[in-house]
Every structure is written in C-alpha cells, then in structure tokens.
Amino acid sequence: MSSSVRVPMAKLVLQGTPVVPGVVAAPVIRPGARLRPAIDTTEIAEDARDAERDAFRRAADAVAHRLRDRAGSASGAAAEVLAANAAMAEDRGWRSAVEKLIGSGSGAVSAAVAATEQFAAMFTKLGGLMAERVTDLHDVRDRVVADLLGVPEPGVPTPDVPSVLLAEDLAPADTAGLDPALIVGLATTLGGPTSHTAIIARQLGIPAIVAVSGLENIDDGVFVLLDGTAGEVRVAPDRDLAAAAVAEYRKHAERTASWRGPGATSDGHAVDVLANVQDGAGARTAAQTPAEGIGLFRTELCFLNRETEPSVEEQTRIYREVLDAYPGAKVVVRTLDAGSDKPLKFADHPDEANPALGVRGIRIAAGNPSLLDRQLDAIAAAATDTERRPWVMAPMISTPAEAAAFAAKVRSRDLVPGVMIEVPAAALLADKVLAHVEFLSIGTNDLAQYTMAADRMSADLASLTDPWQPAVLTLVARTAEAGVAAGKPVGVCGEAAADPLLACVLVGFGITSLSAAASAVAAVGAKLGSVTLGDCRAAAAAVLETADAASARAAARKVLG
Numbered sequence: 001m002s003s004s005v006r007v008p009m010a011k012l013v014l015q016g017t018p019v020v021p022g023v024v025a026a027p028v029i030r031p032g033a034r035l036r037p038a039i040d041t042t043e044i045a046e047d048a049r050d051a052e053r054d055a056f057r058r059a060a061d062a063v064a065h066r067l068r069d070r071a072g073s074a075s076g077a078a079a080e081v082l083a084a085n086a087a088m089a090e091d092r093g094w095r096s097a098v099e100k101l102i103g104s105g106s107g108a109v110s111a112a113v114a115a116t117e118q119f120a121a122m123f124t125k126l127g128g129l130m131a132e133r134v135t136d137l138h139d140v141r142d143r144v145v146a147d148l149l150g151v152p153e154p155g156v157p158t159p160d161v162p163s164v165l166l167a168e169d170l171a172p173a174d175t176a177g178l179d180p181a182l183i184v185g186l187a188t189t190l191g192g193p194t195s196h197t198a199i200i201a202r203q204l205g206i207p208a209i210v211a212v213s214g215l216e217n218i219d220d221g222v223f224v225l226l227d228g229t230a231g232e233v234r235v236a237p238d239r240d241l242a243a244a245a246v247a248e249y250r251k252h253a254e255r256t257a258s259w260r261g262p263g264a265t266s267d268g269h270a271v272d273v274l275a276n277v278q279d280g281a282g283a284r285t286a287a288q289t290p291a292e293g294i295g296l297f298r299t300e301l302c303f304l305n306r307e308t309e310p311s312v313e314e315q316t317r318i319y320r321e322v323l324d325a326y327p328g329a330k331v332v333v334r335t336l337d338a339g340s341d342k343p344l345k346f347a348d349h350p351d352e353a354n355p356a357l358g359v360r361g362i363r364i365a366a367g368n369p370s371l372l373d374r375q376l377d378a379i380a381a382a383a384t385d386t387e388r389r390p391w392v393m394a395p396m397i398s399t400p401a402e403a404a405a406f407a408a409k410v411r412s413r414d415l416v417p418g419v420m421i422e423v424p425a426a427a428l429l430a431d432k433v434l435a436h437v438e439f440l441s442i443g444t445n446d447l448a449q450y451t452m453a454a455d456r457m458s459a460d461l462a463s464l465t466d467p468w469q470p471a472v473l474t475l476v477a478r479t480a481e482a483g484v485a486a487g488k489p490v491g492v493c494g495e496a497a498a499d500p501l502l503a504c505v506l507v508g509f510g511i512t513s514l515s516a517a518a519s520a521v522a523a524v525g526a527k528l529g530s531v532t533l534g535d536c537r538a539a540a541a542a543v544l545e546t547a548d549a550a551s552a553r554a555a556a557r558k559v560l561g
C-alpha cells in the first residue's frame with residue numbers, strides 16, 4: 001500500500017526531500033525570531049572589563065548547564081546533540097577567544113558574536129560534518145546572547161495544540177528538545193537528509209521534510225497536511241480529505257508496528273533486516289526492535305570528540321558492548337571512517353583542500369597502518385567470548401588491492417572480512433573486489449555523493465544525492481549482481497535501506513541484507529513482507545529503465561504500490 005497522500009483539492013503543494021515518514025494535519029507554528037545583535041565597536045573602559053568577562057562566563061555557564069540538564073532528560077541522538085552543544089558552550093578555545101576580545105575592549109555580546117564568527121568561518125572551511133556544526137555554534141551564541149541581554153532563550157515555542165513546525169533551519173538542540181506530542185510534523189527550508197535535524201527527527205518519530213522552498217509564504221496558524229513519505233506540504237487542504245489521509249497512514253503505521261520479523265518477502269525469500277548503530281546504547285535500543293542484527297556499527301562516531309587514540313583496552317570494552325547486545329546474531333563492525341565530514345583528531349589526516357576526496361576511511365591506513373591494526377586487535381579481543389565471529393568491513397575502498405590488503409589483516413585475526421562499496425570505481429569492479437572478501441555492504445550515502453559529484457550535506461544538491469537516482473541504482477544493481485554470481489552476501493547500509501519502497505527494489509537487484517536506523521527497520525520489514533520476490537524483481541527492472549529519480553520512484557510505486 002502507498003502511504004503517500006493524494007488530495008486533489010489542495011490549493012498549493014510544496015515539495016521537499018522526505019526524511020521521516022508519516023502523515024499529519026495540523027496548524028503551523030514557527031520558532032521565535034532569533035536576536036541578531038550587531039557588533040558594537042564602542043570600547044569598554046578598562047575597569048569595566050572584568051565585570052563584562054564575569055557576565056559572559058555566567059551566561060555561558062548558565063547555557064551549558066541548561067543544555068546539560070536537557071541532555072540528561074533526553075536519550076539517544078537527541079541527548080548526544082544536547083550534550084555536544086553544552087560542550088560547545090564550555091569549549092575553552094571559544095571561551096578564551098571571547099574573553100580575549102573582552103580584554104581588548106569589546107562588550108560581552110559583541111565579543112561572543114565576533115568570536116563565534118571566527119569559529120564558524122573555520123568550521124565552514126573544514127566542510128562536511130564540521131560545517132554542519134556551524135548551526136550548533138550559532139545556536140549556542142544566540143542562547144548566550146539572550147542570557148546576557150536578559151531576554152528569553154530562543155527556540156521553539158510550546159504550542160497550545162498539536163502543530164506542524166515550519167522553519168528556515170533548526171538548530172539540532174532545538175530539534176532535540178521537541179515534544180512529539182505537540183510538534184507532530186516538521187519542515188525546513190535548509191538541511192539535507194543526513195543532517196542532524198533529520199537524524200533527530202527520525203529518532204523522535206516526527207514526520208519531517210527538509211529542503212522545502214516556499215515555506216516562508218505559509219502564515220502561522222494556517223492548516224497544512226504534511227506527508228513525510230512523499231515529501232509534500234499541502235497548504236489549506238480539504239479537511240475531510242486530510243483526515244482521511246491521516247487515518248489511512250495510521251492504519252499503515254499500525255501494520256508496521258505489528259511487524260516482528262524475520263525479514264522476508266511474502267513468498268518467503270529471506271532478507272536480513274538489520275540496524276545501524278553507533279555505540280552500545282544504540283545496539284541495546286536496536287535489540288528491542290525486530291532488527292535481527294547489526295549491519296553497520298559506525299565505530300568512528302564513538303571517538304569524534306577525542307584528542308587522542310583510545311587504548312586497545314578501551315576500544316575492546318566499547319566494541320564488546322555492541323557485540324553483547326546481539327549475542328549469536330550477525331554484527332558488522334566498520335573500521336574507523338575518519339576524515340571528511342567525520343574528522344578524528346587522532347587519525348592524523350592532513351589539512352586538505354578537498355577532504356571528501358582526500359585521505360579518509362581506509363586510505364588513512366596507508367600512512368598510519370598501526371591505527372587500523374590496533375582497532376582490529378580490539379575487535380578481535382572483543383569477539384573472543386562471543387558466539388559468532390563478527391564481520392568487519394572497511395569504508396571507502398576504491399580498488400581490489402585495497403580490499404585484498406584489508407582482508408589479509410582481518411583474516412589473520414580470525415574475523416570475517418568485507419568491504420563497503422561507496423566509491424563508483426569499487427562498484428564498477430565489484431566482482432574483483434568481492435573475490436578478496438566474504439561480503440560487500442553498499443554505502444549509498446557516499447556512493448550517491450561520489451556518483452553524482454554532489455556533496456551529501458548540501459541542501460541545494462539534495463535532488464542529486466537522492467539514492468533513487470538511476471545512475472546510483474545502476475551501480476547498486478551491478479554490485480548486487482556480483483554478489484549473486486559469487487554466491488556471497490551483498491547488503492545495503494546507507495540511508496537507501498531505510499526507504500521501504502527502495503528497500504524492495506534493492507532486494508529485487510539481489511541485495512541480501514538491509515541495514516537502517518533502528519526506528520526505520522519495522523517499516524522496511526513490513527513493506528517487504530507485503531510484496532513477492534517477483535514484484536521486487538519487476539520493480540528493480542523498471543527503475544533501471546528510467547532516467548531520473550522521480551520516474552524511478554514512480555516506476556517502483558506502480559509495481560509495488
């Protein structure tokens with residue numbers, strides 16, 4: 001069944017990139033305007049500077065404290081984002097930059113604004129995940145400035161009735177603090193499908209769309225129908241039709257909620273439906289869902305804030321927590337995917353003009369092989385008492401030779417070697433890469449980025465990095481074919497596997513496992529259970545005949561509903 005909504009009487013429909021499925025109808029609210037104080041160049045008298053510095057410290061402490069409190073009552077990604085923003089308000093580098101400016105005569109507000117701009121420029125230059133943190137940085141600045149000026153903290157108001165939140169962009173800290181009972185839908189002008197806002201909205205289960213243009217033309221209080229599956233905001237729809245669309249989606253959601261696994265098509269073709277996790281807590285949460293195992297453990301996310309390499313013992317403890325959450329089940333550990341949007345201070349990647357095309361993922365091992373050796377030692381040590389040998393895969397493999405070198409290291413520790421297919425070169429030579437390893441796992445986020453030459457973090461390019469792009473799907477199909485020919489498993493662990501319709505197409509290509517955020521697993525499993533393998537194959541053949549993402553989606557819908 002299609003969960004998307006067709007309401008012919010709608011007056012205006014805005015289109016964006018769907019990130020969290022769900023259909024809701026409610027009035028619009030918006031976040032309060034943020035203060036944008038200009039930098040005041042009036043010099044503060046020397047004897048008043050200490051007081052100004054104290055006021056800044058008090059404000060930054062108060063903001064950090066409030067964010068930590070909120071982190072304490074949140075969980076998962078939301079808690080992490082709030083804690084990371086609290087850490088930003090406590091950051092010694094940022095604070096000393098502000099205090100230095102105060103010391104040379106700036107007022108506390110102007111100093112906070114100017115120092116933040118210095119840091120924002122630096123983060124923007126680094127690109128990727130660091131550039132995404134600029135929104136967090138500005139959020140911390142706005143909270144500190146509001147505190148200094150004695151006005152309420154900026155952010156999302158608490159509506160009287162369940163509402164759909166429309167915003168240009170949301171700070172992750174704002175998203176993390178949303179109450180899903182009151183904010184029932186979310187649409188933003190900026191942000192990409194893998195932005196923090198999207199990730200947190202997914203965790204909170206709030207239907208969401210990003211990269212929607214024209215939202216600024218919808219007034220507060222206007223009734224809208226938001227379809228987070230189709231990526232549509234329908235302005236002032238017919239109320240009865242909107243209610244029917246919401247009810248239809250609820251029925252679909254109930255069917256999803258009752259799905260218990262294991263993954264299979266309606267005619268019994270088995271497919272592993274797995275979860276993507278980033279630590280032990282995430283793995284334990286996934287174990288509460290029907291996810292049968294872990295298809296991607298992103299180990300680098302455990303160490304993003306670390307100055308120095310964690311010891312083998314510490315790594316062992318962390319990896320064991322994840323293995324322990326799924327005793328006897330399949331667990332795929334990915335070695336550190338450092339660099340580009342996920343720089344790790346201790347991984348020593350050089351300053352690069354173009355980090356997404358630079359020394360990231362497995363390429364770091366060429367200059368620093370012992371970092372990989374120590375991580376593999378830790379994974380092997382963590383696996384000693386487990387019932388199954390973990391599968392271990394390397395990110396960003398480009399050549400069969402890289403796969404061979406990695407596999408040798410993994411096999412020597414009695415672990416099961418595999419590699420990710422994220423680079424078009426590796427997809428084109430998938431059969432030769434697969435000859436060296438036991439399995440492949442396709443990272444469609446990076447594969448789309450590199451196939452389409454479009455930054456995965458860019459909202460402007462979201463339509464290019466759409467995994468439904470037929471060029472990307474052609475490479476996925478080629479990789480899956482290599483697996484079928486070799487009789488070895490080929491999974492997908494990028495965001496493509498979280499889209500129930502696309503997941504069925506992937507199975508039609510010959511993909512043997514689907515790994516997605518734990519919250520997406522049931523919808524994927526339920527959809528797969530409603531179609532036959534023949535349907536999946538027919539849809540897979542149909543999308544390969546198309547020339548753009550919208551036609552590929554439409555072709556799949558026609559076959560799969």
Ligand code: PEP
Nearest residue numbers: 443444445446493494495
């Ligand atoms: C991918 O690129 O699709 C992937 C799963 O890896 P990451 O999103 O961590 O880069």
Ligand code: MG
Nearest residue numbers: 422443445446
């Ligand atoms: Mg990747």
